[in-house]
Amino acid sequence: MKIVCDKRTAGTLLQVNGRMDAVSAPDFEKQCLQVIEDGEKTVVVDLAGLEYISSAGLRSLLTSAKKAKAAKCVMRVCGLAGMVQEVFQVSGLNSIFAVAATVEEAFAS
Amino acid sequence: MSQNNDFLNIGASIDNLAAVTEYISNRAETLLVPIMLLPKLELVIEELFLNIVNHANPKSRKDVEIGCTRQKTEKAPGGEMLCISTRDWGPEFNPLQKEKPLLEEDIEKRAIGGLGVYLVTEMADHCSYVRQDGSNLFTVCFKL
Known part of the structure; x- marks a missing residue:
């Protein structure tokens, strides 16, 4: 898994690529929580480059979203496709997260 | 870790997750499973x-036995299912009761x-679970 962190004026973009499984998910959680702890108020997680996610990845996203909410940070997700989109739908996470189609829409909403 | 045509025996450790996933991917390719089924x-x-x-x-036996086979069935239109099984020798645990x-x-x-x-x-x-000879046997099947 590769995570690209892009700090913008509108907030921080985290682009996640590859596979988010039980081994790699803690890395995402650590990086996302660091952005929130640093005081960021808008975080967009772009999953367009993510090929695979398991329940461990969903747990890391949920944990991050809970911390974001407590810190009054808005966390949005975009770029859901294929298997990742199906897992989001089945697990009900697409109704918990603010989901946008693209990065631009996520920052604009 | 040991492997024959039907089963992989491997230690129950997160460090072995990549090897387990690779085994299933290779078996799926060998068994000519449609590629769209692979992420599932x-x-x-x-x-x-x-x-x-x-x-x-x-505690007594550390290995987990993993299988991946094509099986004939009347339940699928194509007459076959791809079945993954896991067997461990730990305490009785039925995931379907969660x-x-x-x-x-x-x-x-x-x-x-x-x-x-x-x-x-x-x-x-x-999905099916059975407690068999002191082991937990869980089987998950996909229609082909």
Whole structure:
């Protein structure tokens, strides 16, 4: 898994690529929580480059979203496709997260 | 770790997750499974294997036995299913008895865990559990 962190004026973009499984998910959680702890108020997680996610990845996203909410940070997700989109739908996470189609829409909403 | 045509025997450790996933991917290719099914197979084996690592880590026998075969069935239109099985020798543990997670809870109330087995049962066409000769045998099948 590769995570690209892009700090913008509108907030921080985290682009996640590859596979988010039980081994790699803690890395995402650590990086996302660091952005929130640093005081960021808008975080967009772009999953367009993510090929695979398991329940461990969903747990890391949920944990991050809970911390974001407590810190009054808005966390949005975009770029859901294929298997990742199906897992989001089945697990009900697409109704918990603010989901946008693209990065631009996520920052604009 | 040992492997023959039908089974992989491997230690119940998260360090072995990549080897387990690779075994399933290779078996799927050998068995000519449609490539679109592969992400679901990888998800199912990760959830089942980690369930054993986390909840049913055997004390007397450390290995987990993993199988992946094509099986004839009358339940699928094509007459065949791809079945993944996991067997461990830990305490009796039936994942199908776990309660369904509350999916409609909002972000503050939503439980963080409990999604793994639920994802398996939702993705697969058929799941079964049996306690057999002191082992937990869990089988997950997909229509081909």
